[in-house]
Amino acid sequence: MARLVDRRMGVFLAALFVLTVALPVASSAAAGELVPAYLVSLVGKYLCYALLAVALDLGWGFCGILSLGHGAFFALGGYAMGMYLMRQIGPRGVYGDPVLPDFMVFLNWQELPWFWLGFDRFWFAALMVMAVPGLLAFVFGWFAFRSRVSGVYLSIITQAMTYALMLAFFRNEMGFGGNNGLTDFKDILGLDLTAASTRTGLFVASAVALAAGLLVARWITASRLGRVLVAIRDAEERARFLGYRVEHYKLFVFTVSAVMAGVAGALYVPQVGIINPGEFSPANSIEIVIWVALGGRGTLVGAALGAMLVALAKTLLTGWLPELWLFALGGLFVLVTLWLPRGVLGALEDGLAQLRPARTGAREEVRA
């Protein structure tokens, strides 16, 4: 039985802790605003991406489920949170309707659609943040895994799933604000979303969620079940002939992964202030895969690292040369696949191992 917090995980969690404490402090007035305040939400957003990457890595890195539609689970979690935030606006909308969000008044709707009921309560929204992506993944996975759809075919249908959802959410009649999505949020839990303290709270919540996500994923992959997952990833047929119901294992991992992605989306939305159908776009889902491959597939920590590095690079580069971003991302991906087959984390660890030849920990991530 592998330890829950191995060295790699320990180092990452410690660094995350330092960041979580240092960034809000450094941006506070007391510290003379050493770093600009917007950085808190920006890094908070990165942490949500990192959690999303961990979710994907759990399925792809450990069970071989290459989902090209994970952005959909992220977006659904985001929408569930967005619906709560919309209802928190109350009568402060442009049209001043006490119940209906502005876009519904604009569409001349008389009452709230049934699927918006309950979203005025935080606990209900929080439940839906996990239940909706989880349920979709469960139903989708039930059909896909039972019919033994795997490999490229599975990737294609997950991509089709997110594309279909994008088209659906673009429609005004769906009742989710059409192409504008949900925005103009005011409060969360009665706290002003523009206040520094609220932003810090969301940032810390994202860090905690990331740590929790990593630990849950690690707990699953280091358990005896984790070995079955690796068996399915490396030799599905063998696992089946050993008497393991492969589809049950895949369904479990896929669903947990989708729930995790939903939580990431829910924390992301209040920090960026908007959720729209663009989050369902197939390109987004492909980008998640690139994060994981870049950081180091099957390492969890590497996935988180990859997401944050790419997001940082994207922020910097889109500031200077926005039209070059996609080329840069593609180029980076090619470089890493060619020269760092085990991702940035693998390269980092190999480098460290060379500095200290006495302690080689290189073998562990291949089998994790």
Added chain:
Amino acid sequence: MSGSLLYLSGVGKSFDGFRAIDNLSLVVFPGELRAVIGPNGAGKTTMMDIITGKTRPDEGEVFWKESVDLTRADEVETARLGIGRKFQKPSVIESLTVAENLELALKGPRGVAARLFGRRGETEAREIARLLALVRLEEARDAPAGSLSHGQKQWLEIGMLLAQDPELLLVDEPAAGMTDAETMRTAELLREIAGRHAVVVVEHDMEFVRALGCKVTVLHQGRVLAEGSLEHVSANPEVIEVYLGR
């Protein structure tokens, strides 16, 4: 047939009009050791696919212990009934260690929750140690299975088969890629385990089949061409023509 562990009768299977299995009948009794030989494409692997529920026959009966219809069972169900299988191409989990491969195969609960919350117990650790000794992989205990030689992978897979403690072992070409000494040792091992388990071995290596010293079934074009002791079938002119003579 009364007292049979495995019973195949009149089984047929075509792939795109090609008769891979044609009116095949075979009976295996509990604890029996049986060798199956035949030229390439005779249908030996397909026969195992049918027994394990991987392939559904077009016609014929396949019964387990005279009562369970194996044509309706899938791979997982046949595995849980007590049929273990070694593939023609060695199939071990390359990124797991040798011990982890055995642990994965050990008889025990196969459900998601049981695996998530379960721990490796004392008896399991002892069983793994016993199997490691049996297949002579004690040294490689913590090495990734992918780093083993071809022959060692074959043995690990046999070890995994034994870990499942099945009533019937289907062993497809275990000696491929082994040295002569390893081949003889494998035959010895299979002879040892027969009795407690029924074993059906497919093999091309005649020295190996001789060492098994058991009843031999010769397959050709999906049918049983001859059956009996090795001396008996090797004297059969048809067998000599299609298989041994070449």
